[in-house]
Amino acid sequence: MAGVLMILFINVISSFLMLGFDFTADKRYTISDASLQFVEQLNEPMELTVYLDGDIPVGFKRLAATAEYVSNRYHRISKGNFSIKFEIPGQGLGDSSKAILYDSLQQIGIHPANVTSQQQSQSQRKETLVFPGAVLSSANGQVGIDFLEGQNNMAGQDALVNAEAQMEYKITRAIKILQRTEPPVVGYLLGNGEVLDLRVYDLIENVLKKEYGFGLINIDSLPFIPQQFDILMVNRPSIPFGEQQKLKLDQYIMNGGKVIWALDNVYASLDSLQKSNGSFLAFDMGLQLDDLLFKYGVRINRDLVQDLESDQVPSIVGNMGNQPQIQLLPWPYAPLVGDPAYHPISRNLDKVLTAFPQSIDTVSSNGVTKSILLSGSAYGRKLSTPALVEWKPVKTERDLKNFNEKNIPIAVLLEGTFVSAYKNRMAPKEQIEVEAKAGVKFKESSLEPNQMIVVADGDIFTNPISESDGPLDMGSNRYTRITYGNKEFLKNILFYLSDGEELLFARAKNFQLRLLDKEKLGSEQSFWRLFNLLAPLLLPVLCLTMVRFNRQRKYSGSIVRQA
Numbered sequence: 001m002a003g004v005l006m007i008l009f010i011n012v013i014s015s016f017l018m019l020g021f022d023f024t025a026d027k028r029y030t031i032s033d034a035s036l037q038f039v040e041q042l043n044e045p046m047e048l049t050v051y052l053d054g055d056i057p058v059g060f061k062r063l064a065a066t067a068e069y070v071s072n073r074y075h076r077i078s079k080g081n082f083s084i085k086f087e088i089p090g091q092g093l094g095d096s097s098k099a100i101l102y103d104s105l106q107q108i109g110i111h112p113a114n115v116t117s118q119q120q121s122q123s124q125r126k127e128t129l130v131f132p133g134a135v136l137s138s139a140n141g142q143v144g145i146d147f148l149e150g151q152n153n154m155a156g157q158d159a160l161v162n163a164e165a166q167m168e169y170k171i172t173r174a175i176k177i178l179q180r181t182e183p184p185v186v187g188y189l190l191g192n193g194e195v196l197d198l199r200v201y202d203l204i205e206n207v208l209k210k211e212y213g214f215g216l217i218n219i220d221s222l223p224f225i226p227q228q229f230d231i232l233m234v235n236r237p238s239i240p241f242g243e244q245q246k247l248k249l250d251q252y253i254m255n256g257g258k259v260i261w262a263l264d265n266v267y268a269s270l271d272s273l274q275k276s277n278g279s280f281l282a283f284d285m286g287l288q289l290d291d292l293l294f295k296y297g298v299r300i301n302r303d304l305v306q307d308l309e310s311d312q313v314p315s316i317v318g319n320m321g322n323q324p325q326i327q328l329l330p331w332p333y334a335p336l337v338g339d340p341a342y343h344p345i346s347r348n349l350d351k352v353l354t355a356f357p358q359s360i361d362t363v364s365s366n367g368v369t370k371s372i373l374l375s376g377s378a379y380g381r382k383l384s385t386p387a388l389v390e391w392k393p394v395k396t397e398r399d400l401k402n403f404n405e406k407n408i409p410i411a412v413l414l415e416g417t418f419v420s421a422y423k424n425r426m427a428p429k430e431q432i433e434v435e436a437k438a439g440v441k442f443k444e445s446s447l448e449p450n451q452m453i454v455v456a457d458g459d460i461f462t463n464p465i466s467e468s469d470g471p472l473d474m475g476s477n478r479y480t481r482i483t484y485g486n487k488e489f490l491k492n493i494l495f496y497l498s499d500g501e502e503l504l505f506a507r508a509k510n511f512q513l514r515l516l517d518k519e520k521l522g523s524e525q526s527f528w529r530l531f532n533l534l535a536p537l538l539l540p541v542l543c544l545t546m547v548r549f550n551r552q553r554k555y556s557g558s559i560v561r562q563a
Helices: 002-016 033-040 058-077 095-107 156-165 167-179 198-211 243-254 270-275 290-296 397-401 428-438 486-497 501-508 518-523 525-562
Strands: 046-050 082-086 113-118 125-130 133-138 141-146 185-190 213-218 231-235 258-262 279-284 298-300 303-307 310-320 323-337 360-362 368-375 380-384 387-390 409-416 450-455
Touching: 033 058, 033 167, 033 501, 046 058, 046 167, 058 082, 058 156, 058 167, 133 167, 141 167, 156 167, 167 501, 185 198, 198 213, 198 486, 231 243, 243 258, 243 290, 243 428, 258 486, 270 279, 290 298, 303 387, 323 409, 360 409, 450 486, 486 501
Parallel strands: 046 082, 185 213, 185 231, 231 258, 258 450, 303 323
Antiparallel strands: 046 133, 113 125, 133 141, 279 387, 298 360, 303 380, 310 323, 368 409, 409 450
16 A cells, blocks of 8 residues: 555656656757756747648657657746647648648748658658648747758758757747847948848848848948947948948947958859859959958958869850750859857758858957857868969869868857957047047947857858749759758857857757668568567566576475475
8 A cells, every 4th residue: 555655646746847867878858958947937828839740751750759848848847838739731721721821831931841751662652741840829929940941951861860959949949039029130231332132132031030120221321330230240242341431340349239241352253254254363352351350350361262062053064066065063162161160050050052252260369269160171272362263163183182171261250358440549539539420439349248250251141043933042052952051050140149149059969860770670570570579478487487496496495404
């Protein structure tokens, strides 16, 4: 009776307390402290609708199970304010209603995947339309979560495992976005030839306006850059900056403003090459930003980075009669770059597409730490400019030997206390005039630790344009329609700079895929089936036999002594 009461007591206690130990090597069932503390403060109901239910491939069932595990933990921690439900998209709807639902899911960022799976009969394959995502809803609205965003070009199983590792971050990020009463405001700088056409349609309409406040800032129309803008984007300027403009940028940073620099120090573009006779001269843009960036801790070099791990473009490989033969070949001026140091912003992310990037050097700057976010592969090289850019792929072994520079930096995160580039550069009278004109006091350094990100590629956040389909996704190849991780990279940057730094560290999780050997499993299938059938039957018999044998040995001796 006491044992029964003890079991009942343990069951009652365990229903209120979620106790467990995670013995997995990759901490698969551990939620980060930052996420737990954040969700614990959730004070409004939220519901996560996951569209992974029904007859779906095993890998997606595992993804659904991970979403359910994280959500159940959040349900307990939030005292019931967080809940989850599963749905089959379009179940019970007519064709027209189903089409409307599918379109609405894509509008909020959940894209379908047509998955082909192998059946037990090796000759049969099954195609399934899967929506690998969820919608988080609350009284403030709803946010779409695409579980596979940023994983499009990884192998199928690797993409699903990475998606599992990032499940905690993606759900927590969606909660954070819905909880914002006033979203951070991102300003887009104008006045120096920055891009403002269909090439930034995806950036402005599908990223900035969806999750942030957004505004255009003409740097020449204001005496200073308002601090109401939490983040400032300087995206692909093409006209040199004057001293007054640079002073405004400098003081915006000293007053706590965060900046994303996406710069081209060298003029080079694929359009220029296509309009030329097969070559053009890449030259210095002369943006006059070197002194600012050097003071903050980086230098963008006047070179062009080439890499053997690159995107493909159509190239003429020969002629058949009078017709040129065109083939997609790797284009070394379009490196696919990644994270060499596993920073949470860019870890577990697809390769990021660049176009004619330059290299970055970090320089000494007291109180500022530098983290490389993106760099090339182990097979890169730098071309000093001015350089002749030619339309030809890497062909010969001699060409390959020149690609011997490893991990050339392309993007850097700077964090710390920045010193003004104009400290001790202005006479007292000039400083008084500047303060009177701007209406704010000149600051020689940032009062609190600040952050900025410098990317040595002005095209990294632009999108290609198709004549038939209009603007495509950021970071996509308009010929192959492959989409890389540029958009997810930008979203992570914005979230990191806008008070999501601690939560973003949940992206650092890395799950290992441990698969069975399919060939060995097939050849030994009969043995293991028989083993699984007989082992449960034979094990109790073996245990009983051992107990009986032990009892016989124990008591046979005592019987002999009594006799």
